[in-house]
Amino acid sequence: MNLDPLLSKVTKPARYTGGELNSVVKEPEGKVRFGLAFPDVYEVAMSHLGTHILYQELNRRDDVWAERVHMPWYDMEDELLSRGLSLFTLESRTPIRELDFLGFSLLYELTYSNVIRMLDLGNIPVWARDRDETRPLLIGGGPCTFNPEPLADVFDLFVIGDGEEVVHQIINEYIQWRDRNRQGGKRFFLQALSRITGVYVPSQYRVEYGDGGRIRRIEPAPGASFPVRKALVRDLDALADPVRPIVPFTEVVHDRGMLELFRGCTRGCRFCQAGIIYRPVRERRSERIPGMAQQLLSNTGYGELSLVSLSSADYPDIQELVKDLMGRLECGRVALSLPSLRVDSFSLDLASEIQRVKKTGLTFAPEAGTQRLRNVINKCVTEEDILATARRAFEAGWDSIKLYFMLGLPTETDEDVLGIAHTVSLIGREYSRVKSGRPKISVSTAVFVPKPHTPFQWEPQIGVAEMHRRQSLLAEALGRGVKYSWSEPDQSLLEAILSRGDRRLGPVIVSAARAGARLQAWSEFFDYNIWRAAMEKEQLDAEFYANRQRDSDEVLPWDHIDSGVSKEYLWRERERAFSQMTTPDCRSKRCLGCGITGLLAQEKGGALCKG
Amino acid sequence: MQRIRARLGKMEQIKWISHLDYMRAIERSLRRSGLPLVYTQGFNPHPKFAAASALAVGVTSEGECFDFYLERPMRTMDFRRRMSQVLPTGIPIFEAVSVPLTEPALGAIVNAAWYTGCTRRDSDMTEKEVERLVLQVLSSPQLPVKRQCKRGEKAVDIRPLVFDLKAVLEHGDELLLLMWVATGNEGSVRPEEILRVVSDWSSSKICPDFVRLHRNRLLIRNRRGFTDPMQPQGFFREMI
Structure with missing residues (x-):
């Protein structure tokens, strides 16, 4: 395929040409063709360690050829669409629908609509039920698979946890099935795969909804494991x-x-x-x-x-x-x-x-502006630590320092927000004790997004208006001497919706993607209106997902996914958070009973955990 | 310290990487080579080497010249062999010569380039017709073209920057355009600008876009004619 006419029209054409040092080209004959797909542009994908690890892991095998597929930048996407060309792999320029596997790395929720657009660009039906065994099998991996439910009806399977070993087991099963003429079809194959630890086949689970849209129960098919335990290297x-x-x-x-x-x-x-x-x-x-x-x-x-x-x-x-x-x-x-x-x-x-x-910059993340709130989130760093560290940094020759904080953490008050500005001004004072002039301090805040499998998984996110208010409050308090950058509130809201979402969000993602939601992790392309409309169409409510306090006994969409850390432990940590009790690092102190030793004990060999 | 001048290429498979990317690929090759490199000073040291001239994105080349600096002297054939082992596919090394440290910088002496472009033309065009067209262009006292600059469009006369021009009819509907043009600090002309003029004057019998564009050589032009930066003493004129 001669791409010159396209490449001469797009920005950064080197994103699409491959041929880099250590990229792998093989004779395709007889190989299992695996597309390592990353639903964001080349520069982001190639910064992802997991992709590099899996690429090498897969290409070590003589019977597999792993190639890369990325989300094109908007100009290239438009060129492909207007010419009716399929999305292709970088190494061999093979249309992605001709691959055996398409394995997406799911690192952050704002890339979900890119997954859909990439499938559309590859002429691959987006719903798992519409794809038979002649289509590539869709695998999802990465941290988002600890609650993959919004994409449960799109993917054939998810790999929960470390992928390095599971991926070989999957391919071995595939080769056997392929060599038996794909006997039993895709259903049979998926059933075989679901016996591998770490493999979650969402079609084997049925979700029943009850009052107010909450989940009544998650029903596994006969023989399906419950919960699905993560894979562990x-x-x-x-x-x-x-x-x-x-x-x-x-x-x-x-x-x-x-x-x-x-x-x-x-x-x-x-x-x-x-x-x-x-x-x-x-x-x-x-x-x-x-x-x-x-x-x-x-x-x-x-x-x-x-x-x-x-x-x-x-x-x-x-x-x-x-x-x-x-x-x-x-x-x-x-x-x-x-x-x-x-x-x-x-x-x-x-x-x-x-x-x-x-000489590079110095970046620290105190995360919260007061001791009280740092105790709540168990970020066990004191103000003395922060100031002493800053002072020594200035003495050692640094003049600029970058600080990361979060806004909207559970129990946060205006006092905590202003505490950030106070800490920053104290850091400035440390500087003037060491030398003359002014330090370059930059502060950046992200809005807290409650995530599954954390002690705050039951907590509401603050509303968008409140996000704006706290950001302005901080901006004003910081004054002009400090460079302040903040995250886009609507983006944080969408992240909160998707990260704790359930299967009903699948159609929302698909219709948003088709209504033009692309590259949504890039603020210049982010458009919440598209998502609002898509939510309305499905009669779903942002507030239900993002801003609702969940009860301890609510069935959470990811309850059948087992990270090894128990829900009881998380709730215990939540309770300690609200009484401002910190929990020591279990590396140095006694075992806290988070549950991970149980997961280890279920496998052969001694416990890895130092608890 | 030793200074080695080498001629490298940029082949089809990597022609879409930028000049900066190309430089970085060479820098990483140097780091892989294990050669006794000279590093720049400062907070962010990197292997010392210098390019003669940047190549536009999408253009292939077999004429990119670089000066490399080594801590200890070595035979140029060894340098070439070691580099060819570490350079990525798509960046061949053709030759390497030792150059006195006192020689002026490549960027200061290289002022011309020889390009070959391939374009499409009406299949009924004749050798005579093409020859006449080229002669017409070359004998014109002025060749004004429009260039985009910060403040809108600017008219530039490229005639003094075009040193020589040849056209060769290829079979089918292809036409090769061989161009010797100025490049560097004292003014440069883009091959596309010449093609546009030729295309205009051919009453659109020649397509205004290149199908392929290739830089054959970077050159030093002086009163005697062209010399090769790889052999600054010699006289150079190569034809196909």
């Missing part, structure tokens, strides 16, 4: 090392080598979904990291290496490791970066250590 070091990622030509969001230090986090911040669904903590052995780093760099040529995790400073040997790596990387002028640092002096020492090659 017990030992990251037992997997093949993902040290040969694709190196994009064009600049992407995270333009650096990524090396995963550990998966999971035990800090227990009560708003944080990742902190629950990726439990337990699984660390890579520290002696393996330098060798992997070396390989990664010699395979890619990146000038920056990022040690990825949910809280890098929590890695046990982090200080030693950073020193070791810095020694090795300095001669090649490779910079090291540690995202997700805590607000404390230990983290600052780490940050200072790694700044020797490349």
Whole structure:
């Protein structure tokens, strides 16, 4: 397919041409054709570590060819539509309907309408029931699958949890079924798949609704597991090392080598979904990291290496490791970066250590503006910590600092909002104690979105008018010396609707997508009016999903999805939150009984959890 | 320190990446190579190398010139071999020569480029007709074209920037246009601008858009004619 006539018309044509270093081209004959689909543009997709890991994991096999498919930018989408061309894979430009599998990474809810548009662009029926075995099988993966219900009628199956091992089991089953002439059809195949831990086949569950639209019950088909347990990779070091990622030509969001230090986090911040669904903590052995780093760099040529995790400073040997790596990387002028640092002096020492090659900004996330509210969300950082860290940062030569907060957390009052501005002004005062001039402080706030599988999963989100009011309150209090950026309230509302949504939202997503909702995670394309109209058409109410207080005994749409952490534990944490009681990190203290040990015990081998 | 000048290509499969992307791909290849690189100073050090001239997106080339700097001297054939092992498919390395450190920068000396463009034409056009057309263009004292700039449109005379022009009839309905034009700080002309003029003067017998465009060489033009930046002492004129 000669794409030149299209490519000469669109922005950033390199998004669509493939051929990057470490991309894989195979002889298609006899291979299982797997499309790794990402429902956002190339630059975002290629910054997603999971996609790179699965790409390498799948392409290690001789019997599989994994290729990439992304959401095109609007200009390319229009070109494809106007010419009647199908969405194609980057590697071989194969129309996506010719693939065996299409596996979508679902990372954030605002990409859901892109999934639908990509299917439409590929001429693939969007409803699972309308696709027979001649069509690609649709798999969803990623954090959103811990409540995949809004897309339950679109996907054939979801992989809940870590995908690296499950994906091989799925493909092995597929090859067997394919070689038996697809005996029994798609239904039979899905039934076989549903026996794999971590595989959720939504068509095997029926949802009954009752009073006021609440779920009465979720009914599994005979033989279907209930609940569906997440898949868990017990030992990251037992997997093949993902040290040969694709190196994009064009600049992407995270333009650096990524090396995963550990998966999971035990800090227990009560708003944080990742902190629950990726439990337990699984660390890579520290002696393996330098060798992997070396390989990664010699395979890619990146000038920056990022040690990825949910809280890098929590890695046990982090200080030693950073020193070791810095020694090795300095001669090649490779910079090291540690995202997700805590607000404390230990983290600052780490940050200072790694700044020797490349001076980057300093970012901290206190999340809330008062001690009271930080206790509520279990973000156990004190004002003294924040100020001492800021002061030492200024002493160490930083002049700019970035701070992340959330607005609309449960129990938040105006005092908490103003507390953000107060903290910022105290940071400014620390600066003037160290040196003259003014620091560059930027503050950014996101509106809190209650997420499934968190202690706040029952809580209402604040209304849009209230979001606006609190944002202006803060903007005014911060004054002009501070750069303030905030999230779009309507976008946060939609995120709240979809993240705790049920199956009735499926038709809403499809009709919004067809009414023009595309690239909705991009504020320039976001249009809440489309969604409002789609909700109205289905006679659904935003408030029901976003702003309603749920009872402890309500059947939640994701109750049949088992993250390993029990609903009882989450409720207990919720109760502690409302009495401002913090819960210590179970890494350093005793086991808190979150339930994850139970999930581990159900499998062979000893408990991984340190509790 | 050693300075090695090399000629690289940008082939069909990567022609849609930008100049910046192309530079970054070369930088990463250098980092993979294990060669004794010289790094720039400052907060964000990177391997030191310099391009002669940026290439437009969508254009292939076999004439991109770069100066690379190494900590320790090495044989240029070894440099070429090591680089060809690490450069991505789509970026070949054709030749490498050692250049004195005192030589002026590539960007300061390269001022011309030779392009070959392929376009469509009426199948009944004859050699004579095409030849006459080219002669007509070249003998015209002025070739005004319109260029977009910050404050709307601007008229520019590109005649002094077009050094030579040849047209070759290919079988079928294709026409090759060989263009020697100015590029760089002292003014440059885009091959598309020339084609537009040729197309206009052909009473639309020649299509105003290229099907393919290729940069054959970057050149140094002086009073004696063209020289090759890879061999600054030599005299250079290559024809097909």
